Amino acid sequence: MKVGLFIPCLVEQLYPQVGMATLRLLERYGVRVEYPEAQTCCGQPMTNSGCSADARPLARKLLKLFGGYDYVVAPSGSCVSMVRNHFDELLGGEPGLDHLRRSTLELCEFLVDVLKVPTPSGRFPHRVGLHESCHGLRELRLGSGSERRVVAFNKVRSLLAGLEGIDLVAPARDECCGFGGTFAVNEEAVSCMMGKDRIADHERAGAEIITGADVSCLMHLEGLIRRARRPLRVMHVAEILVEAS
Amino acid sequence: MAARENILEALRRAARAVALPDLPKGGARFADRRRQLGEALASVGGTCVPVADRAAADRALATLAIYREAKKIVSLVPGVGASSLEIGAVSDPHELEGLDVAVLPGTLAVAENGAVWIDGSVLPHRALFVIPEHLVLVVDAAAIVDDMHEAYARLAELPVGYGVFISGPSKTADIEQALVIGAQGARSCTLLLVGPMGERPAI
Amino acid sequence: MSGHPEAAARFVADDAKAHWHDQSLWWVRKKRDAAAATVPDWEALRSAAARIKEHTLGRLADYLEEFEKNAVRSGAKVWFASDAAEHNAIVHRILAERGITRLVKSKSMLTEECHLNPYLEARGITVTDTDLGERIVQLRHEPPSHIVLPAIHLKKEEIGELFHGELGTDKGASDPKYLTEAARQHLRRRFLEAGAGLTGVNFAVAATGGIVVCTNEGNADMGTALPPVHIACMGVEKLVPRLEELAVFVRLLARSATGQPVTTYTTHFHGPRPDGELHIVVVDNGRSAQLANDTFRRSLSCIRCGACMNTCPVFRRSGGYSYGFVVPGPIGSVLAPGRDVGAHRTLPFASSLCGSCSDVCPVRIDLHHEILAWRQEIVRRKLVPVWKRAAMRLLAFILRFAFLYRLGAWLVRRMTPILPRAIVYSRWNVWGRQRELPPMPRRSFRALYRSRHGRA
Numbered sequence: 001m002k003v004g005l006f007i008p009c010l011v012e013q014l015y016p017q018v019g020m021a022t023l024r025l026l027e028r029y030g031v032r033v034e035y036p037e038a039q040t041c042c043g044q045p046m047t048n049s050g051c052s053a054d055a056r057p058l059a060r061k062l063l064k065l066f067g068g069y070d071y072v073v074a075p076s077g078s079c080v081s082m083v084r085n086h087f088d089e090l091l092g093g094e095p096g097l098d099h100l101r102r103s104t105l106e107l108c109e110f111l112v113d114v115l116k117v118p119t120p121s122g123r124f125p126h127r128v129g130l131h132e133s134c135h136g137l138r139e140l141r142l143g144s145g146s147e148r149r150v151v152a153f154n155k156v157r158s159l160l161a162g163l164e165g166i167d168l169v170a171p172a173r174d175e176c177c178g179f180g181g182t183f184a185v186n187e188e189a190v191s192c193m194m195g196k197d198r199i200a201d202h203e204r205a206g207a208e209i210i211t212g213a214d215v216s217c218l219m220h221l222e223g224l225i226r227r228a229r230r231p232l233r234v235m236h237v238a239e240i241l242v243e244a245s
Numbered sequence: 246m247a248a249r250e251n252i253l254e255a256l257r258r259a260a261r262a263v264a265l266p267d268l269p270k271g272g273a274r275f276a277d278r279r280r281q282l283g284e285a286l287a288s289v290g291g292t293c294v295p296v297a298d299r300a301a302a303d304r305a306l307a308t309l310a311i312y313r314e315a316k317k318i319v320s321l322v323p324g325v326g327a328s329s330l331e332i333g334a335v336s337d338p339h340e341l342e343g344l345d346v347a348v349l350p351g352t353l354a355v356a357e358n359g360a361v362w363i364d365g366s367v368l369p370h371r372a373l374f375v376i377p378e379h380l381v382l383v384v385d386a387a388a389i390v391d392d393m394h395e396a397y398a399r400l401a402e403l404p405v406g407y408g409v410f411i412s413g414p415s416k417t418a419d420i421e422q423a424l425v426i427g428a429q430g431a432r433s434c435t436l437l438l439v440g441p442m443g444e445r446p447a448i
Numbered sequence: 449m450s451g452h453p454e455a456a457a458r459f460v461a462d463d464a465k466a467h468w469h470d471q472s473l474w475w476v477r478k479k480r481d482a483a484a485a486t487v488p489d490w491e492a493l494r495s496a497a498a499r500i501k502e503h504t505l506g507r508l509a510d511y512l513e514e515f516e517k518n519a520v521r522s523g524a525k526v527w528f529a530s531d532a533a534e535h536n537a538i539v540h541r542i543l544a545e546r547g548i549t550r551l552v553k554s555k556s557m558l559t560e561e562c563h564l565n566p567y568l569e570a571r572g573i574t575v576t577d578t579d580l581g582e583r584i585v586q587l588r589h590e591p592p593s594h595i596v597l598p599a600i601h602l603k604k605e606e607i608g609e610l611f612h613g614e615l616g617t618d619k620g621a622s623d624p625k626y627l628t629e630a631a632r633q634h635l636r637r638r639f640l641e642a643g644a645g646l647t648g649v650n651f652a653v654a655a656t657g658g659i660v661v662c663t664n665e666g667n668a669d670m671g672t673a674l675p676p677v678h679i680a681c682m683g684v685e686k687l688v689p690r691l692e693e694l695a696v697f698v699r700l701l702a703r704s705a706t707g708q709p710v711t712t713y714t715t716h717f718h719g720p721r722p723d724g725e726l727h728i729v730v731v732d733n734g735r736s737a738q739l740a741n742d743t744f745r746r747s748l749s750c751i752r753c754g755a756c757m758n759t760c761p762v763f764r765r766s767g768g769y770s771y772g773f774v775v776p777g778p779i780g781s782v783l784a785p786g787r788d789v790g791a792h793r794t795l796p797f798a799s800s801l802c803g804s805c806s807d808v809c810p811v812r813i814d815l816h817h818e819i820l821a822w823r824q825e826i827v828r829r830k831l832v833p834v835w836k837r838a839a840m841r842l843l844a845f846i847l848r849f850a851f852l853y854r855l856g857a858w859l860v861r862r863m864t865p866i867l868p869r870a871i872v873y874s875r876w877n878v879w880g881r882q883r884e885l886p887p888m889p890r891r892s893f894r895a896l897y898r899s900r901h902g903r904a
Contacts, residue, residue, distance in 0.1 A: 007893050009847070013857040014886045016893035023897070035897055041847040046840055048801070050823030050832060054844035061848065138803035146481060147759065147807035149490040173474070176761050180800025185878045187798060189457035190765050192882040193466065194800070223883030248732075249528040253509045255736035256684065259745075261506035266499035268692055269489060285709060338674055339640055357486075357699075358709035371721065372673035375666045375713075393710075397695040405522070405656045407721075410698075410714040415666040418706070419581035419597065421604045422472055423624035428580060429632055429639075430666030430713070 004069035005035040006062075006104070008042070008076040008215065015215045021238035022075040022107055028245070029115050033073075036065045043090070044082040048181035052090060059083075059090045067096040071114060072104040075238055077136025077214045078181075080106040085139055106140055107238060108213050112155045119158065122244030125165030129207030130157055131198065131221065132174045133214035142213065146174050156213050156237055163244050169205040171198075179220035195224045199232065209233045211240055270398070274391045278356040279442050282389055286359030289413030290426045291434040293359075295386065299324040302383055302437040306348065311379040311433055315345035321367055322350045322383045325437065338372035347377040351384035351411075353399060354436065357392040358412055361436060362400065365407030374411060380431035382411065386442045451794030455770035456762070470764040472600060477758040479707025480808065486709070487699065497700055498812035500693045501749035505739060511654040511687045512730065518657025522719030524726040532562035535731045539564060539646070539679055540571055542727050546677060548573070548643035552635075554661070554668035555579045556648030557595050557752055558681050558731060560774045576638040578667035580631050587614045593768030595775055596705045596754035601767050635667070645671030649682035649728075650751070651697055655690040658718040659728060662701060662711040669713055676724035680717065684735050685748045697751060700810035704753040738786055743821045747782045749811040756805035756815055762798055771795060778805035778815045785822050793831045796822035854892065861888040 003026060007019045026033050042062055043055030062083070066072045074080050083104040091097050111117045136142040136156070143154035160166060178184070178194025185191075199221060202210050210225075210232055212218055222234040235243075275281040283293040296302045302325045306312050312326065319341075320326035326348040335341065349368070351361035361382045363374055374380060390396050400408070415430030426432060460466050484490045504511055516526045529535035535558075543551060551573055553559065565575045565586075577586040581598035585591065587610055592598030599607065608622035617630045647668045651660040659680050661668045672678045688694050702708040720726035738748050757763045757777030768776040773784040773792060781799060784792035796819045805815040826832060846852045864872060865888050873880040891899075 009853075009857075012893045013861065014889065016889055016891060016896050019893035020896055020900075035894075037894055037897075038850045040850055040853045043844075043847075046844050047820070048823075049836070049840050050796075050825075050827035051837065051840040051844070052824050054840055057848050058844065134800070134802035134804075138807060145807060147804055149484050149487070176800050176802035176804070178761070178800060180802070183797070183800045187453050187456060187762070187800075188878050188881060189453070189460040190762050190798075191800070193460050193463075193765050194761050195883075197467075197470070219886050220883065223879070223886065226884040227882060248530040248534055251530055252528055252684065252730070252732045252736060253512065255732070256509040256512065256739065259736065259739040260509065261502075263499065263503040263506040265503045265689065265693070266496045268496055268500075268696065269492070274488075289708065289712070342636075342640060355710075360710050360714070370673065371669065375669040375673055393695040393699050394692075397691040397698075401691045405658065405718050407718055408716050409669070410710065412708075412710050412712050412714075415664070415712055417580045417628060417665050419579070419584065419599050420607055420624035420627055421602075422475065422597075422600075423604070425625050425628040427632070428628060428665035428667075429578070429635060429670055 001031065001070045003031050003033050004066045004072045005033050006039065006066060006072050006074035006079065007035070008074060008079045009040060010215045010219065011075060014219065015236070018075055018215055018236040018238055021236065021242040024242050025107070025238055026073065029111070029117055031115070034069070039065050042079045042082045044078060045181060047082065047086055056090045059087050063087070063091060063094065063096055063100055067100055070103060071110065072100065073107055073110045074104070075107045075213070075215070075236060077106050077133050077140050077142065078216060080104055081135040081139035106136060106142065106213060108156045108159055109140060109142055111159060119162035120241055120244070122163050122241070123165055124163040124240055124244040127167040127169050127206050127208045128160065128240070129169050129171055129202035129205055129210045130160065131177060131210055131212035131217055132156070133212050133217045134176050136213050137174065159237065159241060169202070169207050171201040171205045173201060177217045177221055179216050184220060191220070192224060195220050199224060199230060203230065203232065207232065209235055211235050211237050213237050269394050275356050278389045278391060279386060279438065281356040282354055282359060285357060286413060286436055289359050290416060291359055291413035291436060293436045293438055295438045298440060302439050305437060306381060309435065312346055312381070315379070317344045318346045319344060319373060320348035321373070322348050325383050326381070332369050335370065338370040338376070341370060341372050341376050344377040346379045346381060347373045348381045348383065349374060351382045353388040353390055353396060354384045354438070355393060355396050355410070356389055360410040360412040362396065363409050363411060364403070365409070371407065374409060375430040378432050380411070380414070380434045381437060382434065383437045383439060386438045386440045389442065451772070452766065452770050452798035453794060455772070456766035456798065459767045459770055460765060466765050469601060469767060473758045473764045476597070476706060480704055480755055480758065483703035483707040483709060487703065493696060493700055494810055494812050497696050497810055498749065500688065500696060501811050502746070504687055504689060505685065505745070505748055508684060508687065508739065511689060512684060515652055515654040515657055515687055518655070519719070519728055520657070522657050524657070524719050524728050527727060527729045529729055529731045529733070531733045535562045535681065535729055535733065536564050536567040538729050539681070540568060540573070542677070542679055543568070543573055543644055544571070546643070548677065550574045550642045551644050551646055552576050552578050552638055552642040552671040552675070553646045554648065554663060554671055555582055556646070556681050557775060558648060558683050559646070560591065561733065562731070576635070576642070578635050578638065578671055579663070580628065580665060583631060583635065584610065591774065593776070594754060594757055595752055601769070639670045639674050642671065642675045644677035644679060645675050646679045646681065647672060649680050649686050650701065651688050651694055652682055652686045653691060653694055654687055656718060658716050660694065661715045661717065662713065664712045666713050669715055672717070676721065677727070678717070678720065678724065679727045679729065681729045681731065683731050683733070701751055701753055704755040704808065704810040734787055744782060744786060744818055747779065747813050747815070747818055749813055750779050751811060753810055755808040755810065759804045759808045761802065761804070762800065766798070771798070778819065779813070782815060782818045782822065785826070789826060789829060790831060793826050796826060854894070857892065861890070864888045
């Protein structure tokens, strides 16, 4: 199995340690990982702003770079959702697109559904609040969510739950953090109120660390936390799993 | 009418064939329909009183404070309560203002939501279910269905006409989401459930 | 031009009230969750509802004709209105022909959409909205801020003050029971004096020609049981084929809207009272155009439950008025641009695309995807400021070329930490108003990867 490592632009430039943790995790499970260096961006910021046409060349580039892998894995629910749910509108019918859409997975779902890893072991004696990013939750169904009446499951949580000493606290809501791409700037007031409410929810639940599978959410929450000087840390799930081992 | 033709034409242009899905038929959902009905009705602010027969229903009615204190009463259920006025002589529903209690017959009751179907053909005036201060509904326990699928399946067999599902007393939560019973219509809704439950009603 | 962002910012600025509004509506959302949990086949029911609507909308002309035939056979009069103006004229004519000057109304978003009240009042008709929440906002000369909970933005003290002035309740009294009782007495007089009652239509059943009206208060029933003339206004999309399909929607509506198993009253009208009249006004007002649009056709399935508003983290924190449209929230953000894309161009951007709305919609409208589709449409029509378009174009260009992208990003990572804070966090930095920028790492992932794999 040959896996192409898809590193979202936010991770590439601002949170490279998340990319490193992702790589180390995959290698730990014996995956042969390649990182195509020419990758840049999935085009989500363009589509998000209504400029889908501008995203097309980026989608094409991604298809070209990653089309040859058995799986494409990214530490990002929103980028994976872009490929699986929106590349069709941009590149409908292009050869290789079907395969790319079927084989592009977010890190946690890859570990759980494809590699079927046993519950990760390791030590992480901290109180951790899991933030369920919206794309991961409602586009990729990484978890069942509170809206739907389906059998409860949570792929991200299942990777953390087995860590020794971890206390996965339960925030009251599984609500959006307020990042939303350009929303974070277009609707700054609501975006920040949403983020602060998320943080307060996690604090009330007793979290020392907020984690999640999307760096965009974490970047927004961390920005608010640091400005308000709240005593919370923010870590990507991959970073927790690597640190725990 | 030009509007009619234009609208129909525009809708026809956008036509598309999509098959109707298979629908739930309703049926055996609750092990104890009577209990579920009672719980559902209580959750919406109503009360369910099981009684053995019409005579027992009449006796139960007489014990209710809302009935004992009532001055103006209409009962459309023979043997249960007594009208204080001749409803046949009322020609204008406005005259019913000030009605304290109305005792009305229900065709069936729905366990999943506490609703009772009142067939409009029994009502000399529609106002009879909404203008009184208190409502008493009388339904045979054998006529409890599980859910709305069953309920509508039964109604589909009856002649088409005016009717209403009533689930509990009138209510509102429009002021700060605080539930207030007795908004515009009945301030209380008591269901007298008559007789044994018997077999499941055939659909 | 001001739009949702400015209105939302004002709403958010009153932090206590914004949080109170948010909590109130979240509580309603939780009630929906609890109600849905009591229905074992909830998700299957949603799927069935979605398919029934698609089927019905796909044959809408046929169902409308069948409905009309059966409604007329039962003694109702059926009128057709292409748009709001025709609708208002028809309603007015029915009243004027009969010399009726006092009308009581139960909730109808359609009549809000058509601005019926001011039209009638300008022609000498006194209109009393009888839903308690609607009466409250009517007395305040405000529109409803939520399609199901019209006064959700008001505190009981504000309502108490309003009633003190308008209904003579005690000064300072704010107990909801006391205020509701006062409204009951006040509205009872209006019902008794009215010459006609106007209702909306929750569902219109083609096979029977009947219309279904759902209320908790009984105001639609009071308003049609007393005055002999009943005017029922419906959008063409309200049709369902038979009672069998109606059951699906009656099971979904109240649970989705308020968390109740069913509304207190679910009234089925078939023709007029023996001593009265029933007029059904069927309205298009842009619905057939929406039906013809493949991208936004599905949102015509909306049954106006309001669940999307209750679950929307943005709606809860910005309030119905910030949307500037009769129907706010996620469904409003899809319907409004269809009416006037210029006036409502900020609405599809007033969303973080979290998708919660789509997961609570009882008819499975893909709301967040339709919202995203509107963004593309708005850009295509050049309604986004030129500089924003240009910035995206530039960014997309840079991202096409790995070298340019790396260079640009490297510059940002290098420059930001050395620039004075006052420059970095100047007023141009909207992100930086309440958030720190992320710490700028010295090395990108690619650089880390290369050094790990022995490449410089």
